[in-house]
Amino acid sequence: MNYPFWDIPFIGGGILIGFVAILHTFVSQFAIGGGLFLVLTEIKAYKENNLGIIDYLKIHSRFFILVTLVFGALTGVGIWFTIGLVTPTATSALIHIFVWGWAIEWIFFFIEIAAAMIYYNTWNKVSRKVHLSIGWIYFIAAWMSLFVINGILSFMLTPGEWIQDRSFWSGFFNPTMLPSLVMRSAVSIALAGLYALLTSSNLKDDNLRKLMIKYSAKWLIIPFFILPLGGLWYVSVIPDMSFDIISGGAPAVTLFAVASLFFSFLIFAFAYFLPYRHPERFPVALSVLFLLIGLTVTAVSEWVREAIRKPYIIYDYMYSNNVLKSEKDIVTNNGVLASAKWVNIDIKTETDTMKIGETVFKLQCQSCHTVEGYNGIKILVKGWQESFINEQLQHLNQLKGFMPPFMGSETERKALAKWLYELNKSYKEIGVKE
Amino acid sequence: METQVIIPDIDPISVPAPIWLLKILLLLTFTLHILAMNVAVGGGLIAAVTEFLGKKNNSQNHFELSRSISKMLPPFTAFTITLGVAPLLFLQVLYGNFFYTSTILIAWPWLSIIVIFILAYYGYYLYSFRWEKLEGKRFVVVLISALLLAVIGLIYTQNIVLMLTPEKWKEIYFNNPHGTSLNLSDPTVIPRYLHFMVAALAVAGLVVIMWGIKKIKINESLGKWGIRYGILWFIVPTLLNIIIGLWFLISLPKNFIMLFMGENIYATVYFMIALLAMFVSLILMFVALNSAKPLAKIIIGKVFLLLTIVMMVLMRHELREAYLQPYLNWDKVQVEPQWGVITIFIILLLAGIVTVIWMLKKSFGQKSNVDPVELS
Numbered sequence: 001m002n003y004p005f006w007d008i009p010f011i012g013g014g015i016l017i018g019f020v021a022i023l024h025t026f027v028s029q030f031a032i033g034g035g036l037f038l039v040l041t042e043i044k045a046y047k048e049n050n051l052g053i054i055d056y057l058k059i060h061s062r063f064f065i066l067v068t069l070v071f072g073a074l075t076g077v078g079i080w081f082t083i084g085l086v087t088p089t090a091t092s093a094l095i096h097i098f099v100w101g102w103a104i105e106w107i108f109f110f111i112e113i114a115a116a117m118i119y120y121n122t123w124n125k126v127s128r129k130v131h132l133s134i135g136w137i138y139f140i141a142a143w144m145s146l147f148v149i150n151g152i153l154s155f156m157l158t159p160g161e162w163i164q165d166r167s168f169w170s171g172f173f174n175p176t177m178l179p180s181l182v183m184r185s186a187v188s189i190a191l192a193g194l195y196a197l198l199t200s201s202n203l204k205d206d207n208l209r210k211l212m213i214k215y216s217a218k219w220l221i222i223p224f225f226i227l228p229l230g231g232l233w234y235v236s237v238i239p240d241m242s243f244d245i246i247s248g249g250a251p252a253v254t255l256f257a258v259a260s261l262f263f264s265f266l267i268f269a270f271a272y273f274l275p276y277r278h279p280e281r282f283p284v285a286l287s288v289l290f291l292l293i294g295l296t297v298t299a300v301s302e303w304v305r306e307a308i309r310k311p312y313i314i315y316d317y318m319y320s321n322n323v324l325k326s327e328k329d330i331v332t333n334n335g336v337l338a339s340a341k342w343v344n345i346d347i348k349t350e351t352d353t354m355k356i357g358e359t360v361f362k363l364q365c366q367s368c369h370t371v372e373g374y375n376g377i378k379i380l381v382k383g384w385q386e387s388f389i390n391e392q393l394q395h396l397n398q399l400k401g402f403m404p405p406f407m408g409s410e411t412e413r414k415a416l417a418k419w420l421y422e423l424n425k426s427y428k429e430i431g432v433k434e
Numbered sequence: 435m436e437t438q439v440i441i442p443d444i445d446p447i448s449v450p451a452p453i454w455l456l457k458i459l460l461l462l463t464f465t466l467h468i469l470a471m472n473v474a475v476g477g478g479l480i481a482a483v484t485e486f487l488g489k490k491n492n493s494q495n496h497f498e499l500s501r502s503i504s505k506m507l508p509p510f511t512a513f514t515i516t517l518g519v520a521p522l523l524f525l526q527v528l529y530g531n532f533f534y535t536s537t538i539l540i541a542w543p544w545l546s547i548i549v550i551f552i553l554a555y556y557g558y559y560l561y562s563f564r565w566e567k568l569e570g571k572r573f574v575v576v577l578i579s580a581l582l583l584a585v586i587g588l589i590y591t592q593n594i595v596l597m598l599t600p601e602k603w604k605e606i607y608f609n610n611p612h613g614t615s616l617n618l619s620d621p622t623v624i625p626r627y628l629h630f631m632v633a634a635l636a637v638a639g640l641v642v643i644m645w646g647i648k649k650i651k652i653n654e655s656l657g658k659w660g661i662r663y664g665i666l667w668f669i670v671p672t673l674l675n676i677i678i679g680l681w682f683l684i685s686l687p688k689n690f691i692m693l694f695m696g697e698n699i700y701a702t703v704y705f706m707i708a709l710l711a712m713f714v715s716l717i718l719m720f721v722a723l724n725s726a727k728p729l730a731k732i733i734i735g736k737v738f739l740l741l742t743i744v745m746m747v748l749m750r751h752e753l754r755e756a757y758l759q760p761y762l763n764w765d766k767v768q769v770e771p772q773w774g775v776i777t778i779f780i781i782l783l784l785a786g787i788v789t790v791i792w793m794l795k796k797s798f799g800q801k802s803n804v805d806p807v808e809l810s
Contacts, residue, residue: 070559
């Protein structure tokens with residue numbers, strides 16, 4: 001309420017963040033695992049004295065830099081742009097707490113980009129040892145940037161001791177930091193395999209193709225054993241409320257969590273039975289299908305991760321609608337209109353209840369709800385009487401644990417109830433009038 | 435109520451570093467970002483013109499140069515991004531309440547930067563990787579990519595100016611909360627933008643000069659041509675930029691013009707040094723144009739140009755502080771430095787610089803020492 005609210009009709013800001021974040025995660029985690037893939041595969045080529053593998057790696061590394069340096073890097077900036085626009089208050093808080101974490105991540109980002117370009121450009125131009133060293137530098141820098149950003153990301157769900165001591169280190173080494181790091185690292189390795197399947201299934205030479213397809217499939221199978229362990233660890237340390245949300249509290253989230261598990265299992269099972277067992281029968285089209293399933297897993301998992309943080313954007317500190325937990329009572333007592341800066345009505349003289357209701361909706365609800373699109377409020381309150389809406393608004397956080405409590409004066413709440421009620425009513429009335 | 439300016443409160447969490455340190459890092463990384471951007475954008479535009487001239491005059495010299503530039507564009511674009519992330523980070527911690535607000539007002543144009551950048555960057559890679567195969571299409575590919583990057587600059591300038599003028603926010607937002615507004619009506623935006631873009635051509639001209647100096651050992655006539663061609667790319671835009679700079683200056687509100695005319699001692703000194711250094715570098719380049727041994731003049735000229743750029747960055751900073759002075763009181767900003775993390779940052783930064791230098795040294799230094807058939 002400190003910042004103007006960016007009104008995106010139909011899709012809402014949350015979907016926009018999700019869209020950019022999913023694309024970025026899908027590529028940037030490949031950028032990490034793919035780095036390890038490049039070095040270990042290069043070592044394998046030297047050990048087995050197999051020049052074909054080196055030729056493959058030259059093609060794969062070109063694909064790698066085109067995907068990660070351009071798309072990966074820019075969508076990363078894209079997330080940052082998007083969160084600043086949709087949730088400026090939370091972004092500002094994160095920047096204030098972790099600016100030095102981000103600054104450190106930036107160093108690794110810089111090394112990573114430089115190393116990737118140098119690695120690609122120095123095939124056969126430097127000694128094997130130097131080339132491998134550059135590859136290792138790339139992978140370490142890339143993984144370290146994950147290490148740093150993961151600390152900040154996981155902080156949002158479990159700020160841990162930071163809530164009391166406000167220390168950088170308490171926030172960074174928070175309860176879900178390690179399990180989340182283990183999971184993301186495992187996913188990176190799996191993604192390296194997924195992308196490698198795409199480039200290796202494209203190879204012309206039959207023997208080399210078979211060899212590389214089978215080898216790439218192994219990269220998918222190993223994480224299969226790490227991921228469930230990481231997942232269990234993660235679930236064991238998330239807040240109780242989050243656990244409730246996954247395990248039935250919000251059916252959509254439960255469904256997505258199950259989908260995430262199901263599709264992951266599908267990938268690993270397929271990886272074993274198709275490319276691993278029968279590398280000779282693995283066309284490019286199938287590798288594309290694998291990638292698409294991988295994208296689906298990324299999408300549903302990231303969506304679940306976002307969803308279980310509700311009703312907060314930074315747990316126990318800031319609600320989903322950008323109001324600080326500590327400000328809750330102040331907003332309730334003074335009224336939301338009086339607490340918000342970007343209000344276009346004069347709160348002292350305004351008498352139009354509908355206008356007040358709409359403004360309250362913008363301030364309190366629109367961070368998660370659109371009117372008629374994603375998570376659209378109109379359909380959610382359809383058939384509800386005004387008094388029933390008013391009743392619900394008084395117990396939001398008890399009725400739906402993943403929602404923040406309504407914060408505002410009685411007049412504001414009643415105006416909101418009226419406005420919500422009229423949403424479904426007005427259509428009929430307009431129809432009658434015309 | 436109606437005319438009141440809305441300024442979001444500064445974040446309740448204190449700033450985790452001394453303001454001066456953040457400002458130094460902001461200005462330092464911004465300068466580096468601008469230098470990389472100059473080569474990426476200016477270099478792309480020069481490449482486009484060079485492709486055009488090469489085709490028109492059937493000139494091998496032009497093509498030799500454009501091929502070399504094609505190899506530079508992707509890495510300098512990468513550096514533009516990486517070096518751009520840092521100032522944007524420090525900007526947000528220092529001026530976040532201004533920056534987030536103005537960005538929200540122009541949200542969609544701002545977000546479109548990502549898409550435009552991806553297209554332009556792939557265009558540069560296409561130009562670089564397929565230089566031979568593209569042949570006649572090279573001009574179009576590099577021109578479109580460079581122009582797309584130039585569009586990003588225009589969006590940036592609009593936001594950076596809008597964040598300094600909170601008086602305009604309320605009207606823009608309440609007329610359009612969907613984030614599709616622009617800030618082109620501000621009279622300072624266009625000259626400010628052009629001042630950056632034309633300077634990019636001049637700085638990229640210096641890169642062409644360096645290319646000529648390198649080529650001189652292998653092919654004297656090509657090298658000499660490159661140096662002359664580069665010097666012209668430096669001189670013409672720089673002369674043009676004197677006029678644009680003047681336009682920018684007089685487009686500013688009068689009280690801000692006066693800052694550079696003696697009212698603010700720092701701003702005035704920066705301005706004087708910038709002008710002086712710019713004229714020195716211009717004169718040196720003019721002399722170098724017809725000199726038999728231009729190397730020393732060029733190098734000194736470059737040092738003076740760098741000095742000009744640093745002064746310009748400092749002037750820009752003084753201007754920003756002046757714009758925000760009614761709304762921002764640094765004494766009221768709570769500061770609690772996280773010295774432990776800052777120390778780690780500095781150590782890692784030094785280690786990172788050493789690592790990158792080591793990699794560059796290995797990649798450029800050992801080229802000829804390794805037998806290309808080592809693998810076979």
